[in-house]
Amino acid sequence: NAGVTQTPKFRVLKTGQSMTLLCAQDMNHEYMYWYRQDPGMGLRLIHYSVGEGTTAKGEVPDGYNVSRLKKQNFLLGLESAAPSQTSVYFCASSFGPGQGALDEQYFGPGTRLTVT
Amino acid sequence: GENVEQHPSTLSVQEGDSAVIKCTYSDSASNYFPWYKQELGKRPQLIIDIRSNVGEKKDQRIAVTLNKTAKHFSLHITETQPEDSAVYFCAASHMNRDDKIIFGKGTRLHILP
Numbered sequence: 001n002a003g004v005t006q007t008p009k010f011r012v013l014k015t016g017q018s019m020t021l022l023c024a025q026d027m028n029h030e031y032m033y034w035y036r037q038d039p040g041m042g043l044r045l046i047h048y049s050v051g052e053g054t055t056a057k058g059e060v061p062d063g064y065n066v067s068r069l070k071k072q073n074f075l076l077g078l079e080s081a082a083p084s085q086t087s088v089y090f091c092a093s094s095f096g097p098g099q100g101a102l103d104e105q106y107f108g109p110g111t112r113l114t115v116t
Numbered sequence: 117g118e119n120v121e122q123h124p125s126t127l128s129v130q131e132g133d134s135a136v137i138k139c140t141y142s143d144s145a146s147n148y149f150p151w152y153k154q155e156l157g158k159r160p161q162l163i164i165d166i167r168s169n170v171g172e173k174k175d176q177r178i179a180v181t182l183n184k185t186a187k188h189f190s191l192h193i194t195e196t197q198p199e200d201s202a203v204y205f206c207a208a209s210h211m212n213r214d215d216k217i218i219f220g221k222g223t224r225l226h227i228l229p
Contacts, residue, residue, distance in 0.1 A: 033216070040125070042205060042221035043160065058216055059117075090159065103148060105217065107159040 002026055006091050006108040013081040013115045021076040021111050023091030031096040032074035033058075033105065034066060036087040043090065049074055050096065081115045088112050118143040120208050122220030129196055130228050137223045139206035140188040146208040149182060149189045150217070154203045163204075164191070193225075201227045 007022045023032065033048040035058075045058030049068040063085060065077045074093075078085060091108040119142040129135045141149075150165035166173045166180045166189065173180050177196075182189040193200055203224050209217040 035219075040221060042122075043219040045216050045218070048216055056216075059218070103165070104150070104162045105152075107161070109159055 004091060004093055004106050004108040006089075006111050008111060009109065010112045011114070013078075013113065015082060015115060017081050018077070018079050019081065019113075020078075021089055021091075021113075023074045023076070023093075023108055025072055025093040025106070027093065027106065028071070029093035029095055029106070030071075031094045032068065033092045033094075034064070034074065034076045035090045035092065036060065036085075037090060037110075038087050046076065046089075081113075083115045086113060086115045118146055118208055118210075118218040120206060120218050120220040122206050122223055124223060125221065126224045126226070128226040128228055131196055131198065133196055135193045135196055135200070135225055137191045137204055137206070137225070138188060139190070139208075139220050140186075141208040141218075142187070143208070143210065144184075144187060145210050148209045148217075149180070150207050150209075151178075151180060151191050152205045152207065152219075154205065154222075156202070160205060196227050198227050198229070201225060 004025045030051050034046040035043040044060050046064050047066040049055045052071040055066045067075045089111045092105040094105045122139045147168035151163050152160040153163045154160040164180050166182050177194050179192045203222045205222045206220045207217045
C-alpha cells in the first residue's frame with residue numbers, strides 16, 4: 001500500500017496563477033481532508049469530504065476549491081494564487097468518525113507551495 | 117465551532133525527564149482527542165488518542181489524561197529520549213457528529229542531552 005500520496009511535492013507559482021494539488025489514497029477511506037500548515041499556526045483545515053461526491057468547508061476555505069469525483073482522490077484547487085497562500089499543504093484520510101479504532105487520520109507527505 | 121488552545125508553544129526538557137503538554141477545548145460536546153507527532157520535515161502521525169468516556173490512557177512512555185469538566189486534556193511523556201524531539205499537536209472533535217478535527221497550534225519539544 002502506498003498510503004496517502006500527494007502531487008506535486010514542491011511548486012512555485014506567480015501571483016494570479018492557478019494550480020491543482022492532487023491527493024490519492026489506496027486505503028478505501030471515506031473521509032479526506034486538506035490542511036495548510038504555517039509556522040506557529042498548526043494545522044488548519046481548508047476543506048474536507050465525507051464521501052465521494054461530497055465536500056464541506058473547514059476553518060480557512062477562502063481562495064480554495066475542492067472536488068472528490070472518485071473515492072480515492074481529493075483535489076485542491078487554487079484559482080488565483082496569492083502570496084498569503086504560501087504554505088505547506090497536507091492531505092489526510094480516514095475511515096471516518098465513529099468507526100471505533102479507525103478514527104486515525106493518515107497524512108500525505110505534504111506539498112510545499114510558494115507564491116511570489 | 118470548536119477552538120483548541122495548546123500550551124506551551126515550545127518546551128525544552130533534559131533527557132530522561134518528563135514532559136507535559138496541555139490543551140483546552142471549547143465545545144463541551146467534543147468526545148475524541150487525538151495527539152499527533154510531527155518530526156522535522158515529516159508528516160504528522162497519530163501517537164495516542166482518548167475518548168470522552170475514559171479519563172486516562174497509557175501506551176508505554178506516553179499517557180494522555182482528560183478532564184471533561186474543565187475541558188482540558190494533557191499529554192505526558194516520561195523518561196524522554198532524543199527521538200521524542202518533535203512538534204506535538206493536540207486535537208478535538210465530536211466523532212459521532214461527522215465533525216471535523218480541530219488542531220491546536222502545536223508544541224515544539226526539545227530534548228536536551
